[in-house]
Amino acid sequence: MSTSNPSTVPQFDAEAAASAREQRKQTIANSLAKRHRKEKLFQASGFMAVIAGLFFVVLLFSSILAKGLPAFWQTSMTLPITFDAQIIDAGPKPVQLAEENPAQYEQRYIAWQTKMGMVDWDALIVNAMIAKDPSIANYRDELSSLYTSSEAYRLRDMVFKDPSLIGQSKEINLLADANVDVWLAGNIDRSLPDAQQQLSPEIRQLADDLKAKGVLENSFNTNIFYSADSRSSPATSGLAGAFMGSLFMMLIVIFISIPIGVASAIYLEEFAPKNVLTDIIEVNINNLAAVPSIVFGLLGAAIFIGWMHLPLSAPLVGGLVLSLMTLPTVIITTRASLKAVPPSIRQAALGLGASKVQTVFHHVLPLALPGILTGAIIGVAQALGETAPLLLIGMSAFVASVPATPFDQSTALPVQIFLWQGNELRNFFEGRTAAAIIVLLALMISLNAFAVWLRKKFEVRW
Template identity: 50%
Template sequence: MTDVTQNSGNVVASNHHRDLGLRSRYGSERRFQSYGVIAIGLGVLFLILLFWSIISKGYTAFQQTKINLELELSEQILDPSGNRAREQLQMAIRYNKIIEPAFYKALGINPKDKTKRQDMKEAKKLISRGASIELRDMVLENPDLVGQTINIWIVADGDTDSFVKGQIPRDVPESRRQITDQQIGWIDSLMEQGVMAKKFNWGLFTYGASSRAETAGIGAAAVGSLFMMLIVLVLALPIGVAASIYLEEFAPQNRWTDLIEVNINNLAAVPSIVFGLLGLAVFINFAGLPRSASVVGGLVLTLMTLPTIIIATRSALKAVPPSIREAALGIGASKTQAIFHHVLPLAAPGILTGTIIGLAQALGETAPLLMIGMVAFVKDYPVTPLDPATALPVQIYMWANAAERAFVERTSAAIMILLAFLAVMNISAVLLRRRFERRW
């Protein structure tokens, strides 16, 4: 009887210990899941805060304050000779003599009244210095406008734009803001009349570099980035795919191929600024290619993108079942025919995905482009890859270092545009892979 009681007690104790162990394991599992949820939540929270910080500062850049004026393009001022010579029409100072009187008229200021000189000086600050250049470019594009009276929207000054958008508060002392009380009165009057209004800022997408925020845009930088991406695509894709096919399908397994594979994997982890130093030494100092040109940037980014494409292509080739190769060889195809007619088409989705991801990575790079001098002030669009150019990430870097308040929103807006491009490229890679991949 004593033995039975003792055995029963041992069984109960064993079950108790087992229950405690199970509860401990289940508790550990629940804690681990909680840690994972917390980690994901923190990551999403930080991402939301990042996007909120960028969007809250940058969305206003997609609108620009403009002033509607009726301008008389006097032939006597713009082209006294009447021959429509481009040299005469290019003199931007002449267009100020057309814009300023029209603006004074809108404010009710008589330019001939000498007592109003200080008012005219203050009023002139509300107009961007780039307005005359805009008007000049319009006339150069269509010289027949000379002698006509046109109604156009001209760009307001950056401080005026910031005030209209609420970035410069009106309830602070006049000595602590860039806009005077008199200028605020004029702005309120023009806004009530509909002469001054916020318009969609097409210039953000079409302008080049400018020292004035209101006439600065990403147009020239976007063209430079386009040239570089085309160079990367034309060079990196065929070279990367060819190298991958050789290493995966034809290269003998020896110490040399092992060394090449190790170095390719190491190059994928090399900091991008090292590729910039390499490009500076080889393409500019040795080969003599022009500094700050899209062709140099494209070559540097090609070197940086090649390891990514090679690694992705080799992974795609490995994913094709060996039975595909064996079946092709079994019906009499050569090894080359088996690879190019059967294996490569089946690996194309993975290759395409790796290429797009490599291009997206190259599009967002800044450090190597800084090393090869692509921080030049480029106002005009580059026509060829040999022309001076900059890139979208470099333009963002340059705007971030600008002192003017209005460049803050330009910087955030350019970041939003760059992130949109990167998101489209990455989403395209995912969709294309799902669309064309085959499951074995």
């Protein structure tokens, strides 16, 4: 029987094992600490990115609000206008007599209108200003420079509409001239020499005195909402024409782009066979979604104006162009919403005997409705803010009237912002431009908020 040599038997070294365990623990601890540092660094980087993004958003909105909010208040004066019959000496409004034919009555009416146009309407305003502050009677010739020129025509139109005003007095709020508003608002350096000032020293002094006496005052500028653009009277420039143009275009987008886009998405996702043709269509739809919007403007100018001879600068053409631009977005978002519906819904409906059409329209489509509505509204909001395609179809033209139909010449809110930004009366229109941006942003934020609300209201969780 052989015995083993004790020197060849391995000895357990407790200290070495303990040291190895400590090294492994230290290595793991170092690795965990390194991973935790990287995770905290990543979280801090993400947090700082969010803070930086919010900072720039707040900076942008603060800048716009700081410049735009004051533009919603404008210098004006409320005067007791006396419609003096001695000044308005055109006589009463003609009434058709029994013995005269329509042509004779029309001739007398045109003659009356001509006399009304020759009335010194400015004298009514100047007399009212002197009646309110007799100390300015010696500045009669300068007083007409304090209010915008269109106010005299407004008085004329009031009498046209209601001749019974002749001989009566009425409190009327009149807008100050744009240059006067700029001076009193402090939007021009008062230390500039007279040669660089837009107003004469007498007008500037009159404006300051009347402001101190409360004759000239700041009031909320409702004119910006219900008046069209104006070059002859910048103080009365408003967004009504651009707003109606955008409204007509968005209605066209809603009634053309959304039904066609949703129907196309349903067919491609649920009914179309999977072959080369549908693959080509899908690739082209995805490519169209990435095409710059100005390309759609070129397409619209060539097709709708050059070939179909639709009216230039009309909301109809703008709506059609924006519909083409919005179609890919609506199709892609609708298909994504349909794909998000679990296949088990389709399988269960088909298993219970429903047809393919019943499965799609009774089960799949209602469940995908929140995403479809959200995508459609976001597409409309995107179209609302587009400018480049509208410039190429002539909607950058100056339009001084509010469009009554989609066939009338018009502009749009983003284009109106573009036009005001380049106006030569920069001191006045810089604030108006920011105010128009506020209105446009408010509409876009409202549309996006409506989309979020619809998603929350109709959202179904599986």
